[in-house]
Amino acid sequence: MSETNPNGYRVLARKYRPERFSELIGQEALVRTLGNALSLGRLAHAFVLTGVRGVGKTSTARLLARGLNCIGADGNGEATLEPCGVCEPCRAIAAARHVDVLEIDAASHTGVDDAREIIEGVGYRPVSARFKIYIIDEVHMMSKSAFNALLKTLEEPPDNVKFIFATTEIRKVPVTILSRCQRFDLRRVPAEALSGHLGSICERESIAAEAEAITAIARAAEGSVRDALSLLDQAAAMTADSLTADGIAEMLGRPGRRDSIAILTSAMAGDSAAGLAALASAMANGAEPEMIIADLLDLVHRASLKAAGGTLEELLDAEKAPVAALAEQGIARLGRAWQMLLKGHAEVTAAPHPGAAAEMLVIRLAHLASMPTPGEIVRKLADSAPDGPQQAGPQAERPAAMSETATPEASPAAAPVSDAPEPPSPESQPPQTMMAGGQAEVAVTPPQIMPEAGAEPDPQTSRPQPQSIHDIAALAESQNDLLLASLIRSHVRPVRVQPGLLEISLTDGAPETLPGDIARQLSRWTGTRWMVSLADGAGGQTVAEERQAARQQLHDALAGTPLVKSILATFPGAEIDSVKPAEQPDEDPSHDA
Numbered sequence: 001m002s003e004t005n006p007n008g009y010r011v012l013a014r015k016y017r018p019e020r021f022s023e024l025i026g027q028e029a030l031v032r033t034l035g036n037a038l039s040l041g042r043l044a045h046a047f048v049l050t051g052v053r054g055v056g057k058t059s060t061a062r063l064l065a066r067g068l069n070c071i072g073a074d075g076n077g078e079a080t081l082e083p084c085g086v087c088e089p090c091r092a093i094a095a096a097r098h099v100d101v102l103e104i105d106a107a108s109h110t111g112v113d114d115a116r117e118i119i120e121g122v123g124y125r126p127v128s129a130r131f132k133i134y135i136i137d138e139v140h141m142m143s144k145s146a147f148n149a150l151l152k153t154l155e156e157p158p159d160n161v162k163f164i165f166a167t168t169e170i171r172k173v174p175v176t177i178l179s180r181c182q183r184f185d186l187r188r189v190p191a192e193a194l195s196g197h198l199g200s201i202c203e204r205e206s207i208a209a210e211a212e213a214i215t216a217i218a219r220a221a222e223g224s225v226r227d228a229l230s231l232l233d234q235a236a237a238m239t240a241d242s243l244t245a246d247g248i249a250e251m252l253g254r255p256g257r258r259d260s261i262a263i264l265t266s267a268m269a270g271d272s273a274a275g276l277a278a279l280a281s282a283m284a285n286g287a288e289p290e291m292i293i294a295d296l297l298d299l300v301h302r303a304s305l306k307a308a309g310g311t312l313e314e315l316l317d318a319e320k321a322p323v324a325a326l327a328e329q330g331i332a333r334l335g336r337a338w339q340m341l342l343k344g345h346a347e348v349t350a351a352p353h354p355g356a357a358a359e360m361l362v363i364r365l366a367h368l369a370s371m372p373t374p375g376e377i378v379r380k381l382a383d384s385a386p387d388g389p390q391q392a393g394p395q396a397e398r399p400a401a402m403s404e405t406a407t408p409e410a411s412p413a414a415a416p417v418s419d420a421p422e423p424p425s426p427e428s429q430p431p432q433t434m435m436a437g438g439q440a441e442v443a444v445t446p447p448q449i450m451p452e453a454g455a456e457p458d459p460q461t462s463r464p465q466p467q468s469i470h471d472i473a474a475l476a477e478s479q480n481d482l483l484l485a486s487l488i489r490s491h492v493r494p495v496r497v498q499p500g501l502l503e504i505s506l507t508d509g510a511p512e513t514l515p516g517d518i519a520r521q522l523s524r525w526t527g528t529r530w531m532v533s534l535a536d537g538a539g540g541q542t543v544a545e546e547r548q549a550a551r552q553q554l555h556d557a558l559a560g561t562p563l564v565k566s567i568l569a570t571f572p573g574a575e576i577d578s579v580k581p582a583e584q585p586d587e588d589p590s591h592d593a
């Protein structure tokens with residue numbers, strides 16, 4: 001970035017170039033390592049400084065050159081991390097007129113001749129300084145032959161020569177060179193550190209600035225101190241009195257945060273008119289549509305982090321309340337908005353009229369706000385189920401593992417079982433009832449009985465006695481016999497289930513050993529002897545068939561509700577991809593409709 005301000009009166013990037021390592025912003029790790037190396041006298045012959053542009057590579061290189069050659073105010077100092085700034089070497093290097101410190105920009109000197117020139121110079125002792133120092137900027141731009149020439153020098157460097165390389169693209173520097181260098185990675189400066197730096201400069205320069213304005217500059221600079229200072233220069237030149245967030249937003253072509261918050265908050269509240277008005281205002285202020293959407297994405301991201309339990313520390317005070325309010329929408333809604341915005345961002349970028357695309361996006365976002373999330377749909381559906389909201393309502397709130405309740409018939413029987421470890425009498429839970437339940441109105445969750453879900457965590461004290469084929473399959477699962485569980489679910493048609501006795505028929509393709517396996521394992525797991533007999537009758541549905549039927553029923557029920565009808569009508573081409581009962585999230589979704 002240019003260091004000359006159009007007005008020429010203030011070039012902050014140059015004026016505030018760090019004079020000592022302690023003034024390097026955001027590079028504490030580098031300073032510590034260098035300090036240690038210096039104090040231990042373990043300085044390499046060559047250093048490579050890498051990092052994105054503007055993070056301070058050149059500044060660091062010059063500081064290092066000064067530190068290495070500083071002789072202190074009294075002329076007797078050693079190499080130091082705190083160059084005195086007053087001795088002759090310090091002043092000469094700062095003014096770029098020291099004969100022993102050569103700065104080379106490899107971007108403009110890539111040939112082998114320059115490298116040869118360097119090597120010829122390396123042979124001579126430093127004229128006056130402790131070290132002869134070569135600072136090679138953008139070293140990755142050197143030609144291969146130049147690298148080779150340089151490599152020879154690096155292999156046997158004279159004692160009083162140091163190389164300091166700087167590069168934005170460390171991967172393009174040959175490993176043979178890198179392996180002979182001490183490497184320092186300069187980090188992007190965090191926005192907070194940049195804000196603090198900018199704030200203190202504004203104070204010293206008597207530039208009045210809103211905190212929001214400074215933060216906006218710091219964020220826009222994306223970790224580059226130089227960019228941040230250049231932007232501050234620009235902003236200060238534009239503004240007569242004080243820097244405002246709006247002024248910065250206009251300068252950057254970015255939306256003011258207030259505009260972005262207004263757009264997003266309105267849209268996510270379903271108020272497309274207000275959202276569009278805020279969008280129009282942002283665009284009228286000079287914000288690019290693409291930048292606006294990017295900013296909305298940033299807000300949704302921050303709100304999601306908050307909703308996921310994060311803090312709002314990094315935000316400006318003015319942003320905290322609105323972002324917290326957005327976070328209240330919950331992760332499901334925020335995630336949905338994120339996806340829409342992300343897709344919309346690409347559309348806005350590609351659209352012939354980005355402004356129109358951004359408007360469409362805000363309208364869609366607002367429209368989406370009135371749509372319930374899938375979780376809300378299921379809850380709503382469960383509430384309106386004829387079997388009574390008191391049962392289905394709380395059930396939908398519960399985590400999946402707990403929501404395994406069955407039909408009205410089965411539930412009362414199940415409740416006492418989960419309370420008492422002892423098996424109830426066979427009559428209390430005739431398998432027929434369960435089967436009838438399986439066919440009955442099952443709105444959300446296919447029938448599955450709870451007992452073992454409650455008893456399972458402590459099988460030693462309360463041996464579960466399965467009451468149904470579901471129980472048996474679940475028991476097998478809880479005992480980690482997933483194969484048997486799966487075979488039971490797919491192949492076993494229950495005829496009669498009572499403690500100690502399981503009468504079943506099998507579907508085609510069931511393994512012959514299945515009844516024996518079930519009997520053996522059941523006896524082992526329950527601690528009671530179980531008999532498994534094959535019945536002549538057809539038996540009921542298998543668990544898998546029941547689930548499929550329940551899914552189909554749920555699917556049909558869902559598709560018939562006004563809610564889903566309106567969703568399908570609103571999004572032409574949308575279809576019900578799958579309906580997943582809350583209890584079995586892993587099962588293959590049924591692709592129909």
Ligand SMILES: [Zn+2]
Pocket residue numbers: 069070071072073083084085086087088089090091
């Ligand atoms: Zn000095």
